[in-house]
Amino acid sequence: MGADAVTVVGGGIAGISAALALADLGSKVTLFESRAHLGGRVASVRHPRMGIEIDNCQHAAFRIYDRFFQLLGRAGAQDIVRIQNRTEIPFVSPEKKVFASLRTGRLSPPNHMMTSMMRFPYLSMKDKLAMRKAVKAFAAEDDEGQWQLDDITFEEWLESKGQTPRTIERFFGFFTLAALNLNISEASAAQGVMLFRNGLFGARDAFDVVAFSQDLGKAMNGSLLTALKESGVDVRTSSTVKSVAKDHVIVENQRIEHDHVVIATPPHLAARLLKPTHSALSEKISALEYRALIGIHAFYRGSRLPDDFHFAAMIDEPLIQMIFNRSHELDEPIKDGLQWVSVPVSRADDYLNLSDEEIMAELKRVLECLWPEKSEVELVDHLIVRVPKATFAPTPGSSKNRPLVDSAGQGISLAGSYTMTGWPSTIESATRSGLTAAARVHNVTWDCDDLWPDWPISPKRDDPDWKVI
Numbered sequence: 001m002g003a004d005a006v007t008v009v010g011g012g013i014a015g016i017s018a019a020l021a022l023a024d025l026g027s028k029v030t031l032f033e034s035r036a037h038l039g040g041r042v043a044s045v046r047h048p049r050m051g052i053e054i055d056n057c058q059h060a061a062f063r064i065y066d067r068f069f070q071l072l073g074r075a076g077a078q079d080i081v082r083i084q085n086r087t088e089i090p091f092v093s094p095e096k097k098v099f100a101s102l103r104t105g106r107l108s109p110p111n112h113m114m115t116s117m118m119r120f121p122y123l124s125m126k127d128k129l130a131m132r133k134a135v136k137a138f139a140a141e142d143d144e145g146q147w148q149l150d151d152i153t154f155e156e157w158l159e160s161k162g163q164t165p166r167t168i169e170r171f172f173g174f175f176t177l178a179a180l181n182l183n184i185s186e187a188s189a190a191q192g193v194m195l196f197r198n199g200l201f202g203a204r205d206a207f208d209v210v211a212f213s214q215d216l217g218k219a220m221n222g223s224l225l226t227a228l229k230e231s232g233v234d235v236r237t238s239s240t241v242k243s244v245a246k247d248h249v250i251v252e253n254q255r256i257e258h259d260h261v262v263i264a265t266p267p268h269l270a271a272r273l274l275k276p277t278h279s280a281l282s283e284k285i286s287a288l289e290y291r292a293l294i295g296i297h298a299f300y301r302g303s304r305l306p307d308d309f310h311f312a313a314m315i316d317e318p319l320i321q322m323i324f325n326r327s328h329e330l331d332e333p334i335k336d337g338l339q340w341v342s343v344p345v346s347r348a349d350d351y352l353n354l355s356d357e358e359i360m361a362e363l364k365r366v367l368e369c370l371w372p373e374k375s376e377v378e379l380v381d382h383l384i385v386r387v388p389k390a391t392f393a394p395t396p397g398s399s400k401n402r403p404l405v406d407s408a409g410q411g412i413s414l415a416g417s418y419t420m421t422g423w424p425s426t427i428e429s430a431t432r433s434g435l436t437a438a439a440r441v442h443n444v445t446w447d448c449d450d451l452w453p454d455w456p457i458s459p460k461r462d463d464p465d466w467k468v469i
């Protein structure tokens with residue numbers, strides 16, 4: 001039997017998934033969120049001049065984000081997902097202007113990307129031959145062995161597997177930057193191995209890219225909020241929890257009793273709430289570092305990108321690492337004739353002090369290299385969103401500071417993308433952590449690699465319930 005009354009602190013994806021699963025399991029749930037809106041780091045911002053809501057930054061997702069898609073399915077929000085039916089990741093060097101895609105071929109995993117890799121123009125034959133060794137080395141690791149690698153950097157591990165500097169930088173470095181929000185020289189080898197073993201070199205469909213038809217912040221305060229309310233969750237926004245104990249929380253000087261509490265805040269705020277009662281745990285969590293992300297949003301009158309351009313990764317570009325065409329997400333009448341070019345800048349700590357003008361000059365330079373014939377297309381407006389504490393940093397040795405769901409003992413569960421889900425700081429990690437907390441509260445035996453019971457299953461290729469890009 002699980003707890004009757006459960007308080008959830010934090011209305012990000014971890015708190016939302018915990019609250020929904022707890023309510024489905026029969027708990028009476030109250031969810032407190034400091035801000036006026038749900039979603040946490042999946043946040044929409046209002047463009048001050050254009051008057052539209054857009055997300056802080058493009059949220060990338062892949063088919064392997066199973067639990068997150070189950071969450072969207074549970075809230076009836078499948079419609080906002082468009083997913084590739086075959087992995088295809090286009091790359092281009094603005095200097096060389098040659099587009100080339102990494103895509104799944106006929107070989108079985110872990111070699112399913114090999115045919116396209118062999119044709120990839122941005123690596124030499126020597127690089128590619130060495131890469132086959134790395135693919136074997138990933139396959140040779142297992143879940144337990146992988147975490148033994150947490151004290152060295154991913155770069156060191158790759159070097160020990162004979163990888164060339166160019167492959168490390170252009171191939172492994174790109175995916176590490178985008179998925180772990182870290183430079184490869186500062187990422188834990190355990191987390192890097194997990195990324196490639198389960199992702200790019202895992203199941204054939206694991207890295208099918210997802211595009212959302214609207215920004216995720218809207219879904220958080222639309223379908224997900226509705227699902228919470230319909231399940232009887234008492235959602236209290238603009239309510240900050242000041243202190244937490246296993247039998248009560250204090251919110252705005254009010255004492256609210258419960259049988260169990262789930263703390264689903266970012267790590268530095270969880271550490272603050274735990275400090276009075278769990279000082280050693282609080283100190284460990286405080287040792288986790290953050291890294292920044294920047295979202296660049298530029299709006300053009302006309303097609304600054306070719307209309308059929310969807311996205312591409314940029315080779316050897318430190319700031320403009322990827323370019324997305326997100327015009328399809330704009331609502332009428334704003335959409336009319338406008339193109340929305342969006343650039344997520346990972347590991348952006350070194351760029352936080354750049355001015356908007358400096359950042360936009362870099363975007364202009366890259367666009368002019370790639371599509372000089374469109375340089376006359378007018379820039380209508382831009383918005384640059386800087387998020388210094390975007391993700392926790394899975395640096396070497398960090399896994400020991402990631403708490404487990406039960407690290408705070410009886411009556412208190414911890415959730416959040418930083419908890420020890422085995423995943424980097426992603427929306428999938430946040431969902432898994434929330435479900436793990438719900439399972440703990442109700443004593444449900446559940447392995448987070450399995451589907452969450454009774455929620456719609458995540459999309460398989462050719463599943464008619466989910467739309468294809």
Ligand SMILES: Cc1cc2nc3c(=O)[nH]c(=O)nc-3n(C[C@H](O)[C@H](O)[C@H](O)COP(=O)(O)OP(=O)(O)OC[C@H]3O[C@@H](n4cnc5c(N)ncnc54)[C@H](O)[C@@H]3O)c2cc1C
Binds near residue numbers: 010059
């Ligand atoms: C700009 C940006 C881009 C990103 N891009 C990607 C991406 O492409 N793909 C991906 O998978 N992930 C991405 N991430 C990471 C992902 O968004 C986060 O890992 C995930 O959303 C974290 O969810 P969470 O629920 O653990 O924490 P949060 O989203 O931080 O939610 C915690 C909530 O707790 C609330 N809170 C804190 N203290 C209290 C209190 N005392 N009382 C009440 N409420 C409280 C906060 O207001 C917040 O809403 C990105 C993050 C950012 C910022």
